[in-house]
Amino acid sequence: xxIKIHGGxxxxxxxxxxxxxxxxxxxxxxxxxxxxxxxxxxxxxNDSLGDLKKDPRVRLxxxxxxxxxxxxxxxxxxxxxxxLAAYMSLGFSQNPWDAIDVNIKGHMNFLESARINKVxxxxxxxxxxxxxxxIGGPITEDMPHKVSDNPPSAVAYGSSKIIGEQxxxxxxxxxxxxxxxxxxxxxxxxxxxHRAANALYIIDTYERLLRGEPAQxxxxxxxxxxxxxxxxxxxxxxxxxxxDATDDAMNISGGRSTPTKELVAMIxxxxxxxxxxxxIQEDGRVRLKSGAGLYYVNTKAFDVLGWKPEMSIEDxxxxxxxxxx
Amino acid sequence: xxIKIHGGxxxxxxxxxxxxxxxxxxxxxxxxxxxxxxxxxxxxxNDSLGDLKKDPRVRLxxxxxxxxxxxxxxxxxxxxxxxLAAYMSLGFSQNPWDAIDVNIKGHMNFLESARINKVxxxxxxxxxxxxxxxIGGPITEDMPHKVSDNPPSAVAYGSSKIIGEQxxxxxxxxxxxxxxxxxxxxxxxxxxxHRAANALYIIDTYERLLRGEPAQxxxxxxxxxxxxxxxxxxxxxxxxxxxDATDDAMNISGGRSTPTKELVAMIxxxxxxxxxxxxIQEDGRVRLKSGAGLYYVNTKAFDVLGWKPEMSIEDxxxxxxxxxx
Numbered sequence: 001x002x003i004k005i006h007g008g009x010x011x012x013x014x015x016x017x018x019x020x021x022x023x024x025x026x027x028x029x030x031x032x033x034x035x036x037x038x039x040x041x042x043x044x045x046n047d048s049l050g051d052l053k054k055d056p057r058v059r060l061x062x063x064x065x066x067x068x069x070x071x072x073x074x075x076x077x078x079x080x081x082x083x084l085a086a087y088m089s090l091g092f093s094q095n096p097w098d099a100i101d102v103n104i105k106g107h108m109n110f111l112e113s114a115r116i117n118k119v120x121x122x123x124x125x126x127x128x129x130x131x132x133x134x135i136g137g138p139i140t141e142d143m144p145h146k147v148s149d150n151p152p153s154a155v156a157y158g159s160s161k162i163i164g165e166q167x168x169x170x171x172x173x174x175x176x177x178x179x180x181x182x183x184x185x186x187x188x189x190x191x192x193x194h195r196a197a198n199a200l201y202i203i204d205t206y207e208r209l210l211r212g213e214p215a216q217x218x219x220x221x222x223x224x225x226x227x228x229x230x231x232x233x234x235x236x237x238x239x240x241x242x243x244d245a246t247d248d249a250m251n252i253s254g255g256r257s258t259p260t261k262e263l264v265a266m267i268x269x270x271x272x273x274x275x276x277x278x279x280i281q282e283d284g285r286v287r288l289k290s291g292a293g294l295y296y297v298n299t300k301a302f303d304v305l306g307w308k309p310e311m312s313i314e315d316x317x318x319x320x321x322x323x324x325x
Numbered sequence: 326x327x328i329k330i331h332g333g334x335x336x337x338x339x340x341x342x343x344x345x346x347x348x349x350x351x352x353x354x355x356x357x358x359x360x361x362x363x364x365x366x367x368x369x370x371n372d373s374l375g376d377l378k379k380d381p382r383v384r385l386x387x388x389x390x391x392x393x394x395x396x397x398x399x400x401x402x403x404x405x406x407x408x409l410a411a412y413m414s415l416g417f418s419q420n421p422w423d424a425i426d427v428n429i430k431g432h433m434n435f436l437e438s439a440r441i442n443k444v445x446x447x448x449x450x451x452x453x454x455x456x457x458x459x460i461g462g463p464i465t466e467d468m469p470h471k472v473s474d475n476p477p478s479a480v481a482y483g484s485s486k487i488i489g490e491q492x493x494x495x496x497x498x499x500x501x502x503x504x505x506x507x508x509x510x511x512x513x514x515x516x517x518x519h520r521a522a523n524a525l526y527i528i529d530t531y532e533r534l535l536r537g538e539p540a541q542x543x544x545x546x547x548x549x550x551x552x553x554x555x556x557x558x559x560x561x562x563x564x565x566x567x568x569d570a571t572d573d574a575m576n577i578s579g580g581r582s583t584p585t586k587e588l589v590a591m592i593x594x595x596x597x598x599x600x601x602x603x604x605i606q607e608d609g610r611v612r613l614k615s616g617a618g619l620y621y622v623n624t625k626a627f628d629v630l631g632w633k634p635e636m637s638i639e640d641x642x643x644x645x646x647x648x649x650x
Contacts, residue, residue: 145469147455148469152494155491163425
């Protein structure tokens with residue numbers, strides 16, 4: 001079913017996150033009557049939400065996705081709920097127990113609370129990690145999960161998102177709970193946090209150049225990512241809520257392959273640095289490999305939701321960097 | 326590290342199962358000094374373990390993989406531990422919450438108990454479900470997980486096994502806990518239980534023929550499974566314990582593709598029925614599709630462990646059927 005945002009009530013699990021802060025803004029701009037930010041607020045809530053917290057329609061709940069009773073209570077009267085609460089590959093590597101709890105059991109609690117409270121529709125933040133890492137070229141929604149030759153934390157993260165999608169399918173089958181699973185590629189933007197291994201590279205590179213050190217390129221710099229601007233991601237969630245589409249999963253991505261060396265050149269241009277990057281080999285950091293020409297085809301999101309990304313990567317990176325200085 | 330079975334102590338989580346009963350027998354035959362069968366014994370323990378329970382070396386513990394303290398207590402002094410405790414696709418469909426708890430959190434508790442008690446080696450019962458369903462031809466260990474076009478319970482089951490393997494890898498990396506993950510194909514054998522959607526078909530077909538009803542074939546009967554005899558599976562686990570191999574995953578399979586119509590003909594021959602099978606379309610039961618010519622290549626298990634299956638499917642089915650009459 002389609003959810004009307006004007007006058008509606010929404011709950012965002014993990015709402016004090018990068019995507020969460022932009023989503024809160026988007027819901028308020030479309031005249032939602034209430035936005036519950038359900039988040040342990042252990043991370044960067046103050047930075048990311050900023051002045052949004054002062055809006056009387058925003059209710060900040062120090063909520064734990066592992067507490068079903070608390071979730072059920074705060075889901076009362078909600079029209080649409082969005083689950084952004086998750087650990088990513090880095091978190092899986094540092095703390096696999098909490099990561100599995102939050103990504104799988106937390107999501108089950110989210111769905112159960114939504115079902116009990118007859119929430120009209122839920123949006124699940126899935127990930128392009130469902131395809132695995134070390135792949136290249138254009139990736140469509142029907143592709144399998146590449147497991148071999150990847151670090152255990154990355155595979156576990158991808159699998160946790162696959163299970164998350166299957167739980168949505170089961171709740172639709174068994175209880176007719178409407179949902180959409182949106183598979184985000186590498187999200188970046190203003191107030192970028194420091195928990196995403198891929199987007200973090202932008203910040204690292206920027207800070208190196210600022211210190212007068214050369215940017216670091218791995219291998220020959222042809223490895224590619226598909227970056228998607230956080231504002232475009234928030235807009236996809238809003239369009240997902242407003243759409244009649246249900247029981248489906250789709251890529252929400254830039255739809256464009258950015259080789260690392262191109263990314264570094266972009267950042268150097270913004271900073272005004274003419275330092276040549278240095279080419280280095282592996283250095284032991286958690287780094288998720290990708291093949292050449294990698295991007296996630298996003299035409300399904302256009303066909304189903306009418307969504308496509310609007311921000312160019314140059315402008316998006318400029319915005320991100322502005323919030324760093 | 327290699328574990329000496331003679332004089333050794335072993336714990337089998339989910340030990341009152343089809344594979345468990347054959348494994349207990351195998352460990353006792355190789356003069357293990359103690360075998361702890363850790364199992365809620367909610368299922369068919371009495372049937373499957375039978376006289377094995379009378380052996381003074383067998384200790385039956387009504388153990389719950391969700392209780393970490395209980396697991397830790399009973400893992401004390403154990404040389405090798407095997408985790409067979411799991412829900413399969415049918416269980417994921419009927420009870421996703423318990424299934425996810427047991428397959429993922431239960432396995433984490435298993436590994437944590439083994440680590441704390443300095444168990445020498447663990448064996449994880451993985452599954453050919455890590456490749457997904459609806460695939461055909463020869464399947465090797467490096468192949469991806471096919472997610473699309475499969476029922477949510479089957480995808481969630483396969484993903485839970487992938488996560489289980491990744492947790493083993495993390496415990497090896499972080500704590501040097503030796504492990505092998507063995508990916509079983511469709512296990513069948515004496516005292517076949519009624520929880521496995523694939524092997525159940527053998528029993529169904531047998532019972533139909535016995536009642537004078539025709540066997541039922543789906544589609545054109547070319548859909549294939551790779552059956553592996555439970556005694557061969559138990560032997561693979563013993564060889565895995567005794568081997569120096571660690572930090573690896575491999576197929577434990579029949580290594581042969583059996584089309585459904587060939588399987589049905591085999592059962593008809595054993596029963597002495599000349600009834601023609603009936604070809605039917607889908608009937609709404611949980612059924613896991615497979616492509617033509619499906620089998621799981623098992624040469625890696627031979628290279629690493631020296632294992633290969635020994636039971637022919639004809640003889641194996643004869644044995645299964647004998648325990649039904």
